[in-house]
Amino acid sequence: MKIRNTRPTMDDVAEKAGVSQMTVSRVMNGKGYISEEVRSRVRSAAAEIGYVQNRLARGLRSEKTPLVAVVLPTLGNSVFNDVLSGITDALTQAGYRPVFGVTEYSEAKEDELVRDLLSWRPSGIVLTGLEHSDVTRAAIAAAGVRVAEIMDIDGTPISLAFGMSQIAAGHATAKHMLAQGHRRFAYAGSHSGRDLRAGKRLEGFRRTLRDAGATLLSENISSKPSSMMEGRRMTAEILSRPDRPDAIYYSNDDLATGGIMHCLSNGIRMPEDIALAGFNGLPFLEALPVGLTTVETPRYEMGKQAGKFLSMPETDLAEDAGRVVDLGFNLIAGQTC
Amino acid sequence: MKIRNTRPTMDDVAEKAGVSQMTVSRVMNGKGYISEEVRSRVRSAAAEIGYVQNRLARGLRSEKTPLVAVVLPTLGNSVFNDVLSGITDALTQAGYRPVFGVTEYSEAKEDELVRDLLSWRPSGIVLTGLEHSDVTRAAIAAAGVRVAEIMDIDGTPISLAFGMSQIAAGHATAKHMLAQGHRRFAYAGSHSGRDLRAGKRLEGFRRTLRDAGATLLSENISSKPSSMMEGRRMTAEILSRPDRPDAIYYSNDDLATGGIMHCLSNGIRMPEDIALAGFNGLPFLEALPVGLTTVETPRYEMGKQAGKFLSMPETDLAEDAGRVVDLGFNLIAGQTC
DNA sequence: GGCCAGTATGTTTACGTAAACATATAAGTA
DNA sequence: TACTTATATGTTTACGTAAACATACTGGCC
Numbered sequence: 001m002k003i004r005n006t007r008p009t010m011d012d013v014a015e016k017a018g019v020s021q022m023t024v025s026r027v028m029n030g031k032g033y034i035s036e037e038v039r040s041r042v043r044s045a046a047a048e049i050g051y052v053q054n055r056l057a058r059g060l061r062s063e064k065t066p067l068v069a070v071v072l073p074t075l076g077n078s079v080f081n082d083v084l085s086g087i088t089d090a091l092t093q094a095g096y097r098p099v100f101g102v103t104e105y106s107e108a109k110e111d112e113l114v115r116d117l118l119s120w121r122p123s124g125i126v127l128t129g130l131e132h133s134d135v136t137r138a139a140i141a142a143a144g145v146r147v148a149e150i151m152d153i154d155g156t157p158i159s160l161a162f163g164m165s166q167i168a169a170g171h172a173t174a175k176h177m178l179a180q181g182h183r184r185f186a187y188a189g190s191h192s193g194r195d196l197r198a199g200k201r202l203e204g205f206r207r208t209l210r211d212a213g214a215t216l217l218s219e220n221i222s223s224k225p226s227s228m229m230e231g232r233r234m235t236a237e238i239l240s241r242p243d244r245p246d247a248i249y250y251s252n253d254d255l256a257t258g259g260i261m262h263c264l265s266n267g268i269r270m271p272e273d274i275a276l277a278g279f280n281g282l283p284f285l286e287a288l289p290v291g292l293t294t295v296e297t298p299r300y301e302m303g304k305q306a307g308k309f310l311s312m313p314e315t316d317l318a319e320d321a322g323r324v325v326d327l328g329f330n331l332i333a334g335q336t337c
Numbered sequence: 338m339k340i341r342n343t344r345p346t347m348d349d350v351a352e353k354a355g356v357s358q359m360t361v362s363r364v365m366n367g368k369g370y371i372s373e374e375v376r377s378r379v380r381s382a383a384a385e386i387g388y389v390q391n392r393l394a395r396g397l398r399s400e401k402t403p404l405v406a407v408v409l410p411t412l413g414n415s416v417f418n419d420v421l422s423g424i425t426d427a428l429t430q431a432g433y434r435p436v437f438g439v440t441e442y443s444e445a446k447e448d449e450l451v452r453d454l455l456s457w458r459p460s461g462i463v464l465t466g467l468e469h470s471d472v473t474r475a476a477i478a479a480a481g482v483r484v485a486e487i488m489d490i491d492g493t494p495i496s497l498a499f500g501m502s503q504i505a506a507g508h509a510t511a512k513h514m515l516a517q518g519h520r521r522f523a524y525a526g527s528h529s530g531r532d533l534r535a536g537k538r539l540e541g542f543r544r545t546l547r548d549a550g551a552t553l554l555s556e557n558i559s560s561k562p563s564s565m566m567e568g569r570r571m572t573a574e575i576l577s578r579p580d581r582p583d584a585i586y587y588s589n590d591d592l593a594t595g596g597i598m599h600c601l602s603n604g605i606r607m608p609e610d611i612a613l614a615g616f617n618g619l620p621f622l623e624a625l626p627v628g629l630t631t632v633e634t635p636r637y638e639m640g641k642q643a644g645k646f647l648s649m650p651e652t653d654l655a656e657d658a659g660r661v662v663d664l665g666f667n668l669i670a671g672q673t674c
Numbered sequence: 675g676g677c678c679a680g681t682a683t684g685t686t687t688a689c690g691t692a693a694a695c696a697t698a699t700a701a702g703t704a
Numbered sequence: 705t706a707c708t709t710a711t712a713t714g715t716t717t718a719c720g721t722a723a724a725c726a727t728a729c730t731g732g733c734c
């Protein structure tokens with residue numbers, strides 16, 4: 001008996017089935033003409049010796065792979081869990097597979113990551129946001145891969161963007177809070193200001209306040225990752241200042257929930273003593289004792305549509321280039337303002 | 338000027354730098370002897386023409402890849418988000434990359450997915466739980482990849498398992514509830530009973546009740562995905578029955594939170610009228626008006642350790658085979674029982 | 675001066691697959 | 705009948721890389 005220390009190849013299947021390697025290839029990929037008899041002989045030979053195709057060889061030869069690179073800023077936030085879920089669902093349906101990595105909101109890491117992911121010769125890539133370095137842009141252009149940018153639409157996409165206007169979300173929140181009569185605001189965010197989309201929301205928020213003549217007393221950016229506990233700490237700190245705001249805008253629901261916790265623990269009434277607003281519309285908000293005012297975002301849908309776009313059969317990309325798909329958002333007025 | 342429609346290869350870099358392709362390969366991989374002068378010439382030539390290595394060719398030739406296959410039941414649960422986060426962190430540190438897919442708690446899909454992922458010739462694979470079909474076991478054995486099984490340790494791992502005892506968690510919860518004086522129980526779970534780890538927790542729970550002479554009135558399994566709303570609906574339904582329990586054990590925190598919501602909305606006191614317990618110890622529980630009794634699990638750590646194991650330099654696997662790493666759990670006594 | 679070890683490079687080849695091209699038989703059509 | 709066309713298979717080759725195996729030049733040592 002022949003000793004194999006390597007995994008079976010098409011040649012092994014071919015020998016077993018008494019055909020050529022090319023015939024095996026045709027059977028496996030369902031291309032070209034194959035008689036029923038040979039097809040079944042090859043199939044059973046493959047099953048018998050446990051043949052598993054080698055995608056590396058396939059990808060090398062055919063110069064394309066069913067891979068899609070996915071670049072996310074973090075997995076430490078359930079937002080990106082939903083996005084990744086949408087991407088995975090869409091890709092899986094089309095027989096594609098995601099390979100991914102996280103940038104931790106760092107441009108340098110994005111550059112490195114994109115370069116590394118492109119070395120797998122994926123057929124597409126998902127990027128978060130619209131801001132990317134020239135290095136990344138050049139690498140992507142040279143690779144000739146399809147690109148989907150998600151989350152944000154305030155800017156010019158490389159190819160096609162699936163998201164919502166972060167600026168408009170900030171604007172809508174400010175407008176709502178102003179309508180409730182609040183005038184003195186504070187902002188609380190995290191990630192050392194590297195979260196560009198949070199920055200755009202703040203920009204929209206800030207501008208709307210300015211236009212209304214209201215005051216943004218302080219912009220507080222924590223260097224720690226966003227969490228309820230950090231939101232609680234920041235809120236306590238903000239409210240302890242002499243220059244006390246009557247409303248706080250948080251960069252996301254986790255921080256805002258920490259704010260709610262602080263207020264509940266200290267008998268601070270919402271919205272009478274302080275108004276709060278978050279962002280994302282995470283499911284757990286429904287279970288809180290106080291309904292948080294927030295902006296619900298189509299997270300899963302952004303991922304799903306991006307995945308679908310990237311796994312579509314080759315279509316004319318030129319007509320889509322630079323276009324934006326606005327999936328909108330939904331301001332949910334809760335009890336906190 | 339030469340027209341290239343293909344991406345630059347080592348040959349292109351070699352030509353530009355006036356060396357052989359093999360020298361380029363040596364520079365790129367830092368193997369063998371290379372003079373400083375040639376090294377920098379190759380480096381700048383590569384940078385100038387935008388060379389990006391082709392991992393498909395590299396993997397094909399060297400018969401190994403820095404890929405790790407990751408098989409999870411779902412991404413619709415933040416539990417697996419944490420796990421994936423841990424895996425990704427560990428792998429990234431070691432220069433490995435995850436390729437993943439979800440099984441939706443289906444064995445057939447697991448078989449298919451594992452086969453597909455193995456076609457990328459990964460150096461390792463992460464599986465969820467210890468129960469796998471013979472097909473999957475055979476495929477993995479034939480592929481000769483390292484295996485890490487996560488979440489569960491109640492059984493015999495293929496190689497090494499990182500998790501906690503689900504049975505013990507069920508037992509601990511039952512013991513705690515019994516100690517509070519509860520005697521008439523109901524169970525509420527989801528995923529059509531295909532979640533084997535939830536089944537093990539129930540098993541431990543059930544057995545402990547039996548040993549104590551308490552009653553498990555009903556086991557309710559929803560076919561819908563787990564969510565707070567579904568937990569709320571199930572709770573309403575269970576409490577409306579003539580045969581009313583005085584305690585409900587949920588398969589996870591989301592369902593249990595739905596139970597809390599139902600009780601709060603209907604003036605049902607916890608734990609006087611009904612005791613509740615969940616599982617996972619998700620962060621948002623801290624913000625609920627009522628502290629849920631639950632079991633906190635080391636989700637991130639399971640992923641992290643599994644990832645670390647799979648990205649370790651080749652060590653002797655034999656000594657580890659069949660071993661289990663118990664990362665424990667932590668019963669958190671809340672206000673619901 | 676001859677020899678060895680270390681350093682620095684080059685040449686050939688194989689990894690497993692699918693594209694491109696070639697061949698052959700059967701069935702239909704002018 | 706000759707001539708296409710559809711069907712069914714085989715042969716050769718290239719994808720980009722790294723392993724294996726050369727080759728050549730240095731400097732130190734007896």
